[in-house]
Every structure is written in C-alpha cells, then in structure tokens.
Amino acid sequence: MSEDPEVEVARRYAGAATVAAVVVAACWHLGYDLTAMLVSWERYRWPLLAAGAWAAYLAIGVAGSVALLRLRRPLRMVWAYAAGALALDAAVIAASSPGEVLGLADWGWGSVGWLGLILFWRRRRHLRELIWFLLADGAIIVAGMALAGVYDRVSLARVLMVYAGGVTLQIGASVGGHALAFAARLAAEKSAEQAATEAAREIAERVHADRMRRYEAVRHATADLLTAIAEGADPADPRVRRECAVGAARLRRLMTETDDVPDPLLATLREHVLDAERRGVVVSLEPPVGTIPELPAGVRHSLARAPLEALRRARGEARVTVYAGGGEVIVSVVADAEDVPVEHLEGVQVTQQREGRSVWIQSRCAVP
Amino acid sequence: MDPEPLRGPVTLAVVEDHPVTVDGIRLWLSQDPGRRVELVASGPTVEAVLGGPGATADVLLLDLELDGVMIIDRVAELCAGGRRVVVFSGHREPETVLRVLDAGASAFLAKHESAEHCVDTIVAVATDRPYVTPTMARALISDDRPQRPRFSEREHLALLLWFQSMSKASVARRMGISEATVRQYIDRARVKYAKIGRPAPTKAALLARAIQDGLIRPEEVRDYRSFAAGGD
Numbered sequence: 001m002s003e004d005p006e007v008e009v010a011r012r013y014a015g016a017a018t019v020a021a022v023v024v025a026a027c028w029h030l031g032y033d034l035t036a037m038l039v040s041w042e043r044y045r046w047p048l049l050a051a052g053a054w055a056a057y058l059a060i061g062v063a064g065s066v067a068l069l070r071l072r073r074p075l076r077m078v079w080a081y082a083a084g085a086l087a088l089d090a091a092v093i094a095a096s097s098p099g100e101v102l103g104l105a106d107w108g109w110g111s112v113g114w115l116g117l118i119l120f121w122r123r124r125r126h127l128r129e130l131i132w133f134l135l136a137d138g139a140i141i142v143a144g145m146a147l148a149g150v151y152d153r154v155s156l157a158r159v160l161m162v163y164a165g166g167v168t169l170q171i172g173a174s175v176g177g178h179a180l181a182f183a184a185r186l187a188a189e190k191s192a193e194q195a196a197t198e199a200a201r202e203i204a205e206r207v208h209a210d211r212m213r214r215y216e217a218v219r220h221a222t223a224d225l226l227t228a229i230a231e232g233a234d235p236a237d238p239r240v241r242r243e244c245a246v247g248a249a250r251l252r253r254l255m256t257e258t259d260d261v262p263d264p265l266l267a268t269l270r271e272h273v274l275d276a277e278r279r280g281v282v283v284s285l286e287p288p289v290g291t292i293p294e295l296p297a298g299v300r301h302s303l304a305r306a307p308l309e310a311l312r313r314a315r316g317e318a319r320v321t322v323y324a325g326g327g328e329v330i331v332s333v334v335a336d337a338e339d340v341p342v343e344h345l346e347g348v349q350v351t352q353q354r355e356g357r358s359v360w361i362q363s364r365c366a367v368p
Numbered sequence: 369m370d371p372e373p374l375r376g377p378v379t380l381a382v383v384e385d386h387p388v389t390v391d392g393i394r395l396w397l398s399q400d401p402g403r404r405v406e407l408v409a410s411g412p413t414v415e416a417v418l419g420g421p422g423a424t425a426d427v428l429l430l431d432l433e434l435d436g437v438m439i440i441d442r443v444a445e446l447c448a449g450g451r452r453v454v455v456f457s458g459h460r461e462p463e464t465v466l467r468v469l470d471a472g473a474s475a476f477l478a479k480h481e482s483a484e485h486c487v488d489t490i491v492a493v494a495t496d497r498p499y500v501t502p503t504m505a506r507a508l509i510s511d512d513r514p515q516r517p518r519f520s521e522r523e524h525l526a527l528l529l530w531f532q533s534m535s536k537a538s539v540a541r542r543m544g545i546s547e548a549t550v551r552q553y554i555d556r557a558r559v560k561y562a563k564i565g566r567p568a569p570t571k572a573a574l575l576a577r578a579i580q581d582g583l584i585r586p587e588e589v590r591d592y593r594s595f596a597a598g599g600d
Contacts, residue, residue, distance in 0.1 A: 248480070249480075252458070252480055284480065286506065286531075287461075289462075289506055289509055289510050289528075289531070290510065319532075319533075319534060321531060321532045323509075323528060323531075323532070325509070330528075330532075332532035332533070334532070334533050334534065334535075334538075351542075353538060353541060353542060355533075355535060355537065355538045355541070358535075360532075360533055360538055360542075362532070
C-alpha cells in the first residue's frame with residue numbers, strides 16, 4: 001500500500017468506477033430482473049430453471065464483484081464464469097415459452113452484459129473481451145429467436161433496439177470507468193512529479209542557503225584575519241598562524257562537501273569539528289571513503305562516541321576519517337589529546353593507540 | 369631497499385599560477401635538512417616552464433588547475449615523453465587522483481598535505497620509486513572500477529590505516545609489523561597501478577625499479593599483464 005496521497009486519490013477514483021459498475025449490475029439484477037421474473041412466473045415453461053438462472057447470475061455477480069473490489073484482480077479462468085453467464089442467458093430463453101422470447105420473462109440476454117462488464121473489468125484487454133462476450137450474447141438471442149420461430153420485423157426491430165441500447169450502456173460504462181481511472185492515474189503521476197520537483201527545488205534551496213550561511217561564517221573569520229594581517233598582525237606569530245590554519249581547513253571542507261543530503265553520522269562529526277575549530281584546533285575532516293549505509297541511531301551514537309571524545313580533548317590538531325566498506329564502518333580520529341576512556345558499547349569495537357603526544361581512536365561497527 | 373644516495377640534488381620544475389604557492393614550495397625545500405631538491409624553474413603555464421631550464425628537470429610538479437582551467441588531459445601528454453610528473457592539487461576526489469595516476473603521473477599530492485610529503489614524494493619519484501600520500505591511499509581503497517588491481521588483505525589494511533593515521537610508525541604498531549614492511553605493502557599496492565590505464569614510460573620505469581628493489585618479482589608483472597589482457 002502506498003502512502004502517497006496522489007496515488008491514494010487515483011486509487012479512490014478507480015475504485016469509485018468499479019463500485020459504480022457493481023452497483024448498476026446489482027440494481028439491475030435485484031430490481032429489474034427479479035421483478036420481471038416474478039411478474040412472469042406463471043408464463044414460464046420451467047419457472048424453476050429461470051429461478052436457478054437468476055440465482056446463478058447472482059452467484060457469478062458476487063464472485064466477480066469480490067474479485068473486482070476486494071482482490072483487485074480478475075478471476076482465474078474468467079472465461080469459464082463468462083461461459084456460465086452465457087449459459088444462464090440460454091437457460092432463461094429455454095425456460096420461457098416461445099411467445100415470451102424477447103418478452104418481459106426473458107430478462108437474461110439484456111442483463112447478462114453487466115456480468116461481462118464486471119468479469120472483464122480488470123483484464124488487460126477488457127474492452128475487446130467484453131465485445132466478444134456481448135457478440136456471443138447477441139448470437140444466443142438470435143439463436144433463441146430462431147428456435148422459437150420469432151422472425152417478424154417488429155421483433156427484429158425490438159431486439160436490435162434493446163440489444164443496441166444495452167450494449168451501448170455496458171460498453172460505455174466500461175470505457176468511461178477505465179478512462180476515469182486512467183485520467184486519475186495520469187493526474188496523480190503529474191502531481192507526484194510536480195511534488196518531486198518542488199521537493200528537489202526546496203532541498204537545493206536549503207542546501208544552498210546552508211552553504212551560504214557557512215560560507216558567510218568562514219568569510220567573516222578569514223576577513224577578520226586578513227584585516228588583522230593587513231593592519232600589521234605578524235604572520236610569524238603562532239596564534240595568527242594557527243588561526244590561518246583553522247580558516248584554511250574550514251575553507252577546504254566547504255569546498256569538498258558535495259553531499260546534498262548529509263549523512264547523519266557526517267553531520268554529527270561536522271558539528272563537533274566546528275566546535276573544535278572554535279577552540280582553535282586545526283581539524284582535517286577527510287571526505288568519507290565509500291558510501292555510509294544507514295545506521296540505526298543507537299549504533300551511530302555508540303560508533304561516534306569515542307572518536308568525538310578524542311576530538312573534544314584535542315589540543316591543537318586532529319584528523320577525522322570515515323571508512324565504509326568490507327561490511328563495516330570505521331570512524332577514526334587522530335588527535336593530540338590525552339587518552340580517552342573507552343567504555344564497552346553494544347555492537348561497536350573501539351581501539352585506542354598512543355603515539356607520542358597523539359592518540360589514535362578507531363571505532364568500528366559491522367554493517368548488517 | 370634504502371634508496372642509494374643521490375648524485376646531486378633532484379631538480380624540480382613547478383607549474384603553478386599562484387606565486388605565493390611557489391614561495392611555499394621553496395620554503396618546504398629549504399627546510400629539508402638534506403636540501404635534496406633544487407627548484408630550477410617555475411611559471412604559470414606548462415609552456416612557460418618547459419620552454420626554459422624546466423625542460424630538463426628531473427621532476428615536474430604540476431598544479432591541476434591553472435587560471436581556473438583543469439588540465440587533467442595534459443597529464444598523459446606530459447608523461448608520454450618519459451617526464452616524471454607529480455600532480456599537486458586541491459581537487460583530491462578519488463576519481464581525479466585515479467585519473468591522473470592512470471594517465472601516468474608518478475604521484476598525487478593534495479595541497480593540504482604538501483608540507484609533510486612534498487620533498488619525500490619528489491625524491492622518491494626522481495628515482496622512479498613509488499610514494500603514496502594519504503590522499504592517494506584514500507583513492508586506491510575507494511577504487512571500485514572493474515579494472516582495479518586486486519590488493520591483498522594486508523595491502524588494503526596498510527593503505528586504510530595509513531590514510532587514517534598518516535603515520536607509518538602507528539600503522540606498523542597496529543599491524544604488529546615493521547615500518548619497512550608497512551612501506552612495502554603500501555608501495556606494492558601503488559606499483560599494481562602501474563598497469564592500469566594507458567601505458568607510459570613512467571609506469572614502465574616504476575615497474576622496472578620495483579623489480580630491481582625486490583618489491584615485486586618479474587613474474588608478477590606478467591601476471592598483471594595477462595590480467596589486464598583478460599579484462600579487455
């Protein structure tokens with residue numbers, strides 16, 4: 001089931017057309033067919049056969065409607081049901097006395113087309129199959145007329161008129177219903193497309209605004225620095241040099257950040273890198289190797305905990321890298337910091353190595 | 369495996385359109401205790417540098433972006449004549465690094481790591497020896513193209529740890545091996561790339577030197593060749 005509102009609207013439109021088809025068939029059968037049969041009960045040759053045909057119609061109609069509305073697929077062996085519908089059509093003709101063929105008692109041939117509409121609705125070639133079905137219905141009534149010896153012009157004109165009227169209604173309902181569903185689907189697709197374009201535009205705007213914001217921040221930092229140098233700050237002063245290094249690292253990161261939808265792990269790391277930079281630490285955050293898979297929030301926090309602690313403790317320099325590959329994600333931080341307390345966290349393996357003034361923290365988790 | 373002493377300083381030509389960067393390079397060269405590299409020419413275009421004393425320099429350090437234009441396409445042409453080119457750039461995406469290595473460049477130096485690696489890279493390249501900067505290591509382990517060479521597990525691990533820590537001593541301790549062995553793993557991985565992309569005299573020289581140094585065996589070169597032929 002899709003949760004997309006546009007798709008849902010299209011589905012409802014298509015659903016309404018099928019409900020309409022079922023309601024028309026049901027009203028026709030329960031209203032017209034039943035009344036016609038009961039009124040003509042006395043004039044049937046075999047009234048029970050007519051009643052059986054009426055019940056069979058109902059059974060086929062119910063099966064077809066369930067498939068149409070609930071299962072949303074055509075019945076298996078749909079032509080067997082269609083053959084049953086045509087047989088009940090013939091049965092009603094047979095049950096009627098010869099004088100009643102085409103009369104009120106012979107309700108089957110005019111009504112069976114509605115069953116065809118329901119049975120073939122979800123078939124790929126629904127219109128072609130419905131037309132074949134209606135032609136077979138026409139052939140049966142013509143055969144019935146021949147057997148009953150009804151050849152007069154008035155009867156022929158009448159059958160043609162009723163048949164043409166019925167067929168037009170049934171084909172019209174099928175074509176109209178499908179056209180409605182098609183139009184709704186098209187409209188839904190257009191609307192979804194529009195929504196996607198809109199979303200992409202909004203994301204691009206946000207990314208752009210975010211970059212501009214960061215660019216502004218860096219520009220301010222570098223502008224202040226450059227102004228200070230222009231006004232005579234000594235480039236040999238370690239403090240000035242450190243500030244230059246921090247500004248350069250930020251600019252470099254700004255240039256290499258090409259991800260439009262930042263990964264949550266990278267977003268967390270970047271936030272902490274900015275914090276460290278505010279304290280004057282020169283951080284090199286390398287673009288990640290590989291594509292970071294989606295990690296559960298808990299695992300992500302555990303994975304980042306020790307590296308971020310090392311970053312927080314960095315005194316002057318840090319290098320942050322992320323590697324995703326070979327079924328694992330590794331976050332590594334090398335920083336001139338004291339040792340980091342390493343706690344055992346579920347699903348994450350942390351190693352710590354000291355190299356002179358630097359500590360190297362490697363935190364890894366397996367990717368399912 | 370230690371490189372033999374150089375006969376004189378390595379001569380270097382630099383193609384770089386920002387004079388301040390050339391000054392920076394000059395500073396790094398002067399800070400090298402052995403003064404192993406001498407800058408003989410520099411200029412803002414390839415033509416300006418190769419038109420003078422830069423034509424015979426041992427190594428050409430090439431900025432990939434000159435006057436706002438990327439010149440990746442010129443790397444192959446420069447390497448085709450046997451010139452040893454070290455590409456030097458702020459554009460350090462793995463695709464760019466792999467493209468210049470494929471084209472025959474001897475090494476790739478990211479601008480931010482140049483202070484630590486610039487002189488060592490140039491000296492190694494001047495003797496046709498591999499030198500893998502952490503940026504190169506990142507590109508090599510990021511490579512997912514079908515024609516990429518197969519690394520052994522140890523080679524891959526050494527590259528990854530080198531990229532993460534930037535210290536071969538740390539990598540050695542982590543892997544429980546000597547620093548020389550770490551270098552060997554990393555250099556072997558680099559040499560495997562000498563068979564990728566178009567042939568270039570610089571790549572042949574790198575392979576020949578690797579055999580001479582015992583880094584790879586001659587049969588292994590044939591393995592790469594047959595692998596490359598099979599992959600066509």
